[in-house]
Amino acid sequence: MTGYNIKITDEIIKEHNLKKDEYELILKILNRTPTIVELGIFSAMWSEHCSYKHSKPVLKKLPTKGKYILQGPGENAGIIHATKNLGIAFKIESHNHPSAVEPFQGAATGVGGILRDVFTMGARPIAVLDSLRFGNPESKNTQRLLPSVVKGIAFYGNCVGIPTVGGETVFEDCYETNCLVNVMTIGTVEKKKIKKGIAKGIGNPVIYIGAATGRDGIHGASFASAELTAENQERRSSVQVADPFMEKLLLEATLELNDKGLIVGIQDMGAAGLTSSSVEMANRGKVGIELNIDKVPKRETGMNAYEVMLSESQERMLMITEKGKEKKVEKVLKKWGLHAVTIGKVIKKPYIIVKEKGKVVAEIPVAPLADSNHKFFPLKRQKGIKPKYLENINIDYNLIPIPNNIEDILIKLIGSPNIACKSEIWQQYDHMVRTNTWTLPGSDSAVIKIKGENLLIATSVDGNGRYTYLDPYRGGAIAVAEAARNVSVSGATPVALTNCLNFGNPEDPEIFYQFEKAIEGMADAAKILKTPVTGGNVSFYNEGKDGAIYPTPIVGMVGFIKGTRYVKQYFKDSEDVILLLGQTKDELGASEYLKEIHGLIKGPVPEIDLKLESQIQKTIRNGIKAGIIKSAHDISKGGLAVALAECCITAKLHGEKNIGAFIEIQSDIRIDSLLFGETQSRIIITTSKKDLNTMKKIAAQNKVVLTEIGKTGGDRLIINIDWAAKKCSQKINIKITDLENIWMNGVNKYV
Amino acid sequence: MAHAKIIVTLKDGVLDPQGKTVKFALEKMGYKNIEDVRIGKYIEIEIKNNNREKLEKEIDEICDKLLANPNIEKYKFSIE
Amino acid sequence: MAHAKIIVTLKDGVLDPQGKTVKFALEKMGYKNIEDVRIGKYIEIEIKNNNREKLEKEIDEICDKLLANPNIEKYKFSIE
Amino acid sequence: MKAGVIVFPGSNCDADCMWALQDILGVNTEYIWHENKNIKKYDLIVIPGGFSYGDYLRCGAIARFAKVMESIQEFSSKKNKFILGICNGFQILLEAGLLPGAMLMNKTLKFICRYVNIVTENNMTPFTGKMKKGQVLRIPIAHNEGNYYCDETTLNNLIKNDCVVFRYSDENGSVNDNTNPNGALYNIAGIINKDGNILGMMPHPERAMIKELGSTDGRLIFESVIKYIKNN
Ligand SMILES: Nc1ncnc2c1ncn2[C@@H]1O[C@H](COP(=O)(O)OP(=O)(O)O)[C@@H](O)[C@H]1O
């Protein structure tokens, strides 16, 4: 065993982000001092990023079973049953820290990583979604990050030729230095061609394909698990540069290898590169892998085993084929201008063995590296403590004057960063390639045709950090509910979700509390809405110079539409009836209104009745299935008035005519709650007059409240409020072209 | 009037997908003797300035702030 | 082993949208004395070759065929 | 008739062109691998969009040296053989010198994916026979380098010879700077060679084939050339 004569000092252990007790576990596992290569491997595998050592016990609360689940958590991506022969693979992942340091390459490589997670399963990626968080759009840092992140995502996804069909973009000060870049990929796979990241067959060759290994991102995994401070920004090793063309070749080659039956097991080299891919594959197969570092294709001279094992160079895959089929593998790769290099073999002894120049430089049992049930695995069992700030978090309604300028408020809100149009972002993404995008970005969810099948899928990514900050449980639950609702309003039945959990430092018990509660909320919502979790990603240590970000769980939802009945969010025709499904409550807390108009980040977060939510969503789906709903839009940020405005002004981006509306509402709750409050489980729908009664029947059957509130037509949005309690009325009467202009310019000018 | 000629290249060790692909293309075109190709940017700035020293500082600043991405690129320049 | 250093620039008169944008950005950053910015490519080729003359011809050919588009670009190179 | 869709490493609209021709229009269509030089059997060859060789160096610069491109020259000189270059395909045709001019980066310096209107300037070509002169088509663009450029003489020749087939316009067909998404000279969206058998265009007709995708105007282009081939 060689150790490059490097002595393992306390200093070195600390540099590897290993705690003292963790190092003791290493000594127990090895019964000797580790070599530097071994220390590197432990450090990478036990980093939060790879090990989920803080989150695993909590994640167990999430429901993962259901009739649609074909592959639950544990693989590179989850898979659901779509049709008799077809599965849908999907997964979301974060690339927050790399993007904060180097926005273009960080975001681009983020797309690359999640694409590989999906095609590694044997699936062809068909869609990408992105969920982005930045600080104030006017800040210097946001101006540095936002345009480059968007360009990076565009650069990668467009080049590989996977449409980016949806996403969300949110601005809050807490993300100022620690932006969030979460990317989700969806793919289709023939069920009989599903592949897993498993090593099998003693003696089978371990084959390396894709880009050569450089010194990029060494320690990337442990870096992603450390807080971002000015000091350790210096510590980063060279940035990973994205090569989407290589990815495209790798994608086509991998799928062709799979079609030809040449893959036994396969995994992309993501975080912790060769280390995690080989260890995880060996662990799943309960076998060992022996690697010969000298064989690994290297881009730079003088790279040693330590560097090779820990490099995070992009666009690389590790696969196992059957012994004797190496030539066939090589032939496929050659067609795509790539090489296959045998760098090791599957062995019986369940160890990861690394050889360099004929010498063994690492020899570690696989289980304690990767199996969280192993007695020496450094699982953290923590308990959260309710954060102090939550004690005094709710507004006193009496301090908020009832406004008498509701039209000004609507105008301000429609142009505010979190509500304004994001077309300058999504038009940089090729969202049409593959000719399946039936609903373009700019509606509640993207609707994608699965060619050759009687199937459409609808998908949306959603999360509300502010809600989760103010009420972790509700925030988690609402993230699931809203994602499902966005899918339902297109006519799809939500069937499963993937989640990306962006939080601060989990070693802080108050942060851990946020995490636990948010997961509980998500778990309850996912159970009641029957959308189990197929996998996801945890991103901790999202802390900038002003402390932790808002806890930000992001949900990526996938739903199915059998047949072709689907709707979009904007008004279709004049003279249609506008209906409100659900009921508005006196809820102002956590709203965009409070933030934008009153400068307040205060609760309470709107209540969420998950049973009711489920009924509401069922109602809308039934209506769409019955073919009587012409448009449907859920009410979210900005409340009822903003949602109505959006119904009036979003047609144009979809190539249709914007249509005004005339609304009349009688109510006795506060006018600002009524128009701008963010009560959950509400949807604006339109039907033609003749279908009104049928729609009412459907609502009654599902025991939900349906109220006629107006009709479509004209070129203005007119809202008349008859406020019974105070015996007075207020009016909004504004040209929709004016609304449209303000909405179009709020954010687009910053991109 | 002065002319600044700036060359921005990738730092050593940083992957250069463009260079790699161009090398591949050249090999396919029959140029078998190519060892390496690296692609960078070339920028010419025409600038009004009489004070040579100030000018150097200014160009250096411009490179550092805008033209080169310090995470992955380095630069050099000459002024005529 | 020889090093060819190649500079590819847009021909005079061809609009340079990138250069224009950089100029604009520089002005916004307060550099008021910028007259013009033009952006081109810088390519380094490492090539095995002993015969200097043949090498020059080869690089010229590579530039002409692949590295520059003669419709819009011109090039020059030096060999070390 | 038989159509072929060339596949370069990095092509990514190849499957869409196949779908448009084969599934939607029922044309017998095959993929042509970029190393295949045997293309005589095809009547129509589509060079699809995407990022051949990553569009590294310059869009289309590397693809033009592919083996298939050696036969394309000859193919295009034969009677009744047609080439349609879409987006990256158009860029490749320019790089190969089969059409004049070059592409610069969009004036916005951004990739643009959205529907645009283009007006049919010349409806006498094999690719535009089903349209009226001045007819406006709604077809999406998706590119980073679609800012068409050529020198003045070339432009004058293009105009004089009626080689400008499509120009970016508004929905009524009027052409001005506001209807120019990318800065293209003379709002050029598509040009044809003098012989009338090679059309290059930036917009993606294969993306405008069914109403669910937002427009069916793309069909007109394919249908025109199919009809022409069948009638000749
Ligand atoms: N970063 C982005 N990438 C792609 N699409 C985006 C992005 N940000 C916003 N969008 C699109 O803009 C529309 C509005 O987004 P959002 O306000 O989050 O909708 P909702 O409230 O229904 O969740 C959606 O169709 C979404 O797909």
Ligand SMILES: [Mg+2]
């Ligand atoms: Mg919505």
